[in-house]
Amino acid sequence: MAVYTPVSADELAAFLAGYDIGAAVSFKGIAEGVENSNYLLETTAGRFILTLYEKRVAAGDLPWFLAFIGHLAARGLPVPGPVADRQGRTLQQLNGRPACLIEFAPGVSVTEATPAAAREVGAALGRLHLAAADFTQVRANALGPASWAPLAARCAHPDGGSRLGEIDPELPGLVAAGLAAAADWPAGLPVTTIHADLFPDNVLLLDGRVTALIDFYFACTDTRAYDVAVTHAAWCFSADGRVFFPDRATALMQGYAGVLALDAAEIAALPRLAAGAALRFTLTRAYDWLNTPADALVTRKDPMAFARRLAWYLAATPEMMGG
């Protein structure tokens, strides 16, 4: 949520000289994305997002990310694609950072996950999975099930005692239950390229329609229904995780099913997949919580908001998922 790497007017002009998109008319750092420096750029030819990739994005993965969003954009998905320079290159270097120009998309980030918006995003996710079918490049999920026990172990004192209880007395037990359930992870389900982080703030809407799916930097090759489960966990609860909204869940699942039908094994596995998704966000938030100074200018996200979802999913049946 910040601009880490400044770009001067002269540096921008030199960068744009490699492109066929005119000269800068306006250039403003925007507070979008968590990890990177983002600028909203208007040129005499149109509008773009300029992203400089900061340390937490692995530079070696960038060609994969850009290839995937380019693939989706080329198939007409509402995904802003990378813009190529005169030599056809999309990945650049600027001020010591990997950098890319991305198309600008109108729309406003969803902040209220209404059933109508959930239906739209379900359909958009189905179209994403359909369009991903012939994308053959593979990227492992660095935050998949195999990462969760090690991540929980990193939420510990140097002497090995867990610090999860510092966050909430109920958290250690919930994480233990989540890890136990994830040990029996559904196997053999269809795999594709997934977004893996389709939270409301990664969806732009205009007049009720999805105009953009953004922030693909957790995208990877993984279980298709796990992506549905992540989206379910992100969209179907109150922000604090205390209230489940069946109407949003039904709308999300109907939106998806209208484009792509999950098979019986996927539907049966959804509660466990969603418990895994809730565990994944519980753990990454807990790790960040324990490693972010309380007075830092970044907002810490409460791990309990997803630990409560985890508890709900551990007790859920497939029928309760809204599909």
Add this chain to the structure above:
Amino acid sequence: MAVYTPVSADELAAFLAGYDIGAAVSFKGIAEGVENSNYLLETTAGRFILTLYEKRVAAGDLPWFLAFIGHLAARGLPVPGPVADRQGRTLQQLNGRPACLIEFAPGVSVTEATPAAAREVGAALGRLHLAAADFTQVRANALGPASWAPLAARCAHPDGGSRLGEIDPELPGLVAAGLAAAADWPAGLPVTTIHADLFPDNVLLLDGRVTALIDFYFACTDTRAYDVAVTHAAWCFSADGRVFFPDRATALMQGYAGVLALDAAEIAALPRLAAGAALRFTLTRAYDWLNTPADALVTRKDPMAFARRLAWYLAATPEMMGG
């Protein structure tokens, strides 16, 4: 350089319902200004900046600021003015903060203070002072000469020992010399409403022309030539204050003089006024430096960059100022 107060899509829609500027098409938090939350808003009718004023801006001063930028905009200055709602109000409340919609202006922040840009900004400052002549509302300069000795005193340990030497061994002596010089502050010079912070990042340019002067939240009623001196200190040195660029100074002063002629007393006072300006930024930066954790996500600005300018101005004659 951050968004502190979030605004949801629903909150934005409710806010815009009071205006006659259409519905939101795009809405992005921007990293602009140091103190406030700023959003770039596009509606079906145009583009705007939505500012929510955070704690460090005194809410009681906001009507004055909005009246001044409205005054300048109405006189054709390149100053984005406030936008009124259907009831004619510009100052609003949004999410517990005072808030205002401001016109959007194209242009890119100046990052390289070339002589050509310095000439343009000098002329723009002259036009600002001309247009301010019939603005009769008064606001005292909270960071004027009377504030400097108390501010230096606040850069101290609880036991009273100065901490300026922690920043640089030369800093205590430079500040003492600056305070001594400021004790003999030029009196009786023409007073008007001044910007008081016209640094390159508060100026937008397009095709070499000033498209916007922004960030008026230090504007106040004070010595006209002091505003020229602030701008001189901001534009005519290398960023670290080690190199004075006479060509930029000449261009700045010529640009200003082409619009508005300083009188002989103002020209004679310029080195002392500029030493005061350099002292003011040295002290506010020193205070922030000593009170910002080294690991905070905000960039600390080096007080020595302006202490070096202070040393230069203390040794300068009016002839050396470029006028």
